[in-house]
Amino acid sequence: MPSILIDIEKGVAKITLNRPETFNSFNREMALLLQKTLDDCAINDEVRAIILTGNGKAFCAGQDLNEVTSPELNPGFRKILEEHYNPIVERIRLIEKPIIAAINGVAAGAGANIALACDIVVATEAASFIQAFSKIGLIPDSAGTFFLPRLIGFQKASALMMLGDKVSAKEAEQLGMLYKVFAAETFEEEVLKLASKVAQMPTKALGLTKRLLNKSMVNNLDEQLAMESDLQIEAAESDDYAEGVNAFIEKRKPEFKGK
DSSP states (O other): OOSEEEEEETTEEEEEEOOGGGTTOBOHHHHHHHHHHHHHHHHOTTOOEEEEEESTTEEEOSBOHHHHTOTTTOOOHHHIIIIIIHHHHHHHHHSSSOEEEEEOSEEETHHHHHHHTSSEEEEETTOEEEOGGGGGTOOOOTTHHHHHHHHHOHHHHHHHHHHOOEEEHHHHHHHTSOSEEEOGGGHHHHHHHHHHHHHTSOHHHHHHHHHHHHHHTTOOHHHHHHHHHHHHHHHHTSHHHHHHHHHHHTTSOOOOOOO
16 A cells, blocks of 8 residues: 555645554655655645545654664665655645645654644644654654744743643643644544645735735734735735625625635
């Protein structure tokens, strides 16, 4: 079986990490295949929303330690970061389509931080998040030190990263790490419902919103206001804006095309 599964239906691309026997931990093959799959989704006009989830009991346990401890297979940490995880996070942020992380189980190490880089994070009640790096003498990577403090605050992020505490889905929701928690029995249905809703929204405007959120991490107020002005003009020239205004005036539901 391939280490990445992809299914596209009604504007939604569902990408599934598929190494359940290792709790979907990353090896080089899966990391490179995920990058290619994200690239394909980025240029496919049929894809207007992306779900990233895992097969089996885990979302992703981070790095496959069997790979890094193998003299024959170990690519080395610089290659793992610069060719595996960093490009994945960059793709998640630069693809101007909404990406939903559907956390079906444990998300640990790089798996947790890749999830936090997504636009919308939802989880099943049984899911958990672990900054597991300190337990084996490593530092958080995959942009965890960038996103987690911004999501939950410096002090809490520092403690979770240093102590390696497990955070339940409910606690993660309360901390602001994720959007919503769903019951296990309705999880897949709720995720698909959310993705379908997003896929029917004005994709162009959502992509521009994502671009603004990315720049808000580094812009000052004046720079952000100027960028909002420029991108609002771009959004106002879209077909979706014209459709949205016409639908409002005509008192009907808009039919956005993502253009």
